[in-house]
Amino acid sequence: MARSSSESATPKPRKQRFGWVRQLAQAYKLTAKNDSLIGLLLAAVFVVVLAVFVTIGLWVDHPIYFTVVGLPFAVLAALIVFGRRAQKAAYASAEGQPGAAAAVLQTLKRGWTVTPGVAVTRQQDIVHRATGRAGVVLVGEGAPARLGPLLAQERKKLGRVAPDVPVYDFQAGQEEGQLSLHELQRKVAKLPRTLSPGQVDEIEKRLAALGSLNLPIPKGPLPRNMRPPRSMR
Incomplete structure (x- = not known):
């Protein structure tokens, strides 16, 4: 039993664990070919969302706490915008193709x-x-x-x-x-x-x-x- 449990607890290979990073990088490269402003747009979204949380933190006198809390929200907002832009870029590249x-x-x-x-x-x-x-x-x-x-x-x-x-x-x-x-x-x-x-x-x-x-x-x-x-x- 101990052996089987240890086998099941074996961590996944590094390639599998970080496969989503490569997928995201490939998606960004393909999107950038049809959307040259994607990098600036994502950076702007990230900065604006994070700035909102920092401003709130300064207002309530807890800037560090709200900065840490705002980081995942800034990343999430950038990913949402990226997903939509990537889809539009993909559709644009496929326009006119049969099927x-x-x-x-x-x-x-x-x-x-x-x-x-x-x-x-x-x-x-x-x-x-x-x-x-x-x-x-x-x-x-x-x-x-x-x-x-x-x-x-x-x-x-x-x-x-x-x-x-x-x-x-x-x-x-x-x-x-x-x-x-x-x-x-x-x-x-x-x-x-x-x-x-x-x-x-x-x-x-x-x-x-x-x-x-x-x-x-x-x-x-x-x-x-x-x-x-x-x-x-």
Whole structure:
């Protein structure tokens, strides 16, 4: 028993214990390529938050205590700002890449099932589908003139297998009337949840019959090494 307990208490290798530091450094490098002001912004956030605590400390005659208390809050504020800027920079770098919209849908919170490439044209216009408690979301990438009929065709298919399910359609891209990747993520995330988990499961079973084209889709415009580690979040 003593041997097994000692084995379980063996500390993790140094690389594993400090892996989040390397991830954070890689995320910063990738963000800095698209956001040259990220360093100054993070430093300003850290200094301002810490200065607020120091000022309070001077006011109540406990500057050292409030400085120590303010340090983790300053770090946390800088990390929050960094996470948001890193996400925006990642979306900006992925704009215009085929399959970027599907990758954005795959970054949504749990409860969504994403099916990339449910429809495509010869000109490489493509439609992706996401199913969740908000209903069914169709997202098209390509020329607006061709995506209109393509999305309408997919809505008809959905009407035959799931007639009572809310259906939303969006176009992602840089043309007039289309949404940027960041706007797309916010739009879908804010959709009202009107279905129960059981209803979602039933809808997914019905939609499975429609299938997909199994097109190669990138794993996301926001690489894993650009996301702050869970321990820091």
